[in-house]
Amino acid sequence: xxxxxxxxxxxxxxxxxxxxxxxxxxxxxxxxxxxxxxxxxxxxxxxxxxxxxxxxxxxxxxxxxxxxxxxxxxxxxxxxxxxxxxxxxxxxxxxxxxxxxxxxxxxxxxxx
Amino acid sequence: xxxxxxxxxxxxxxxxxxxxxxxxxxxxxxxxxxxxxxxxxxxxxxxxxxxxxxxxxxxxxxxxxxxxxxxxxxxxxxxxxxxxxxxxxxxxxxxxxxxxxxxxxxxxxxxx
Numbered sequence: 383x384x385x386x387x388x389x390x391x392x393x394x395x396x397x398x399x400x401x402x403x404x405x406x407x408x409x410x411x412x413x414x415x416x417x418x419x420x421x422x423x424x425x426x427x428x429x430x431x432x433x434x435x436x437x438x439x440x441x442x443x444x445x446x447x448x449x450x451x452x453x454x455x456x457x458x459x460x461x462x463x464x465x466x467x468x469x470x471x472x473x474x475x476x477x478x479x480x481x482x483x484x485x486x487x488x489x490x491x492x493x494x
Numbered sequence: 495x496x497x498x499x500x501x502x503x504x505x506x507x508x509x510x511x512x513x514x515x516x517x518x519x520x521x522x523x524x525x526x527x528x529x530x531x532x533x534x535x536x537x538x539x540x541x542x543x544x545x546x547x548x549x550x551x552x553x554x555x556x557x558x559x560x561x562x563x564x565x566x567x568x569x570x571x572x573x574x575x576x577x578x579x580x581x582x583x584x585x586x587x588x589x590x591x592x593x594x595x596x597x598x599x600x601x602x603x604x605x606x
Contacts, residue, residue, distance in 0.1 A: 485536060
């Protein structure tokens with residue numbers, strides 16, 4: 383069975399500093415992995431996805447994630463945080479029959 | 495990528511009543527998914543809806559409480575029946591396209 387674990391429920395950074403949101407996954411086969419962002423009172427937006435091509439995936443708004451099979455991780459990073467990055471971030475794995483399994487989410491706060 | 499129009503965007507309902515949420519897609523899709531996001535929580539899959547067949551419900555969700563219709567390849571509805579305050583959540587529909595998964599903007603339901 384597939385599952386994802388987001389290791390931090392809250393992450394706080396200062397504007398201009400790096401962002402690291404951690405995600406570990408469990409899958410019995412090569413997974414498809416996604417990061418979604420949800421701004422307050424807004425819908426879900428796809429940041430990036432991994433589907434067994436390049437292990438370093440670049441997404442929108444300067445975010446990227448690296449698929450590490452040996453560590454079963456898919457951490458999300460950004461070199462320099464912006465105030466507009468404050469939101470809830472979900473790590474997601476695609477499971478059986480295209481069902482998405484969501485992590486519990488990480489709330490990112492960005493301080494000026 | 496496909497665009498989903500979901501409505502209503504929000505509603506406040508009396509307990510014991512029912513609410514039907516609609517999702518209209520601008521292209522034909524085989525499978526649609528319905529999710530629930532309880533306050534402060536992650537997303538949980540309610541059911542998968544294929545056109546022309548009964549929806550498949552996840553553990554903890556039943557058809558009598560969450561009947562789903564899928565009359566054609568561009569439309570689906572989810573009804574939340576006999577509502578109680580515990581049903582207060584955001585409900586989202588989703589589909590899988592070529593670029594990944596697309597989500598409706600969500601229906602924020604408050605049951606009083």
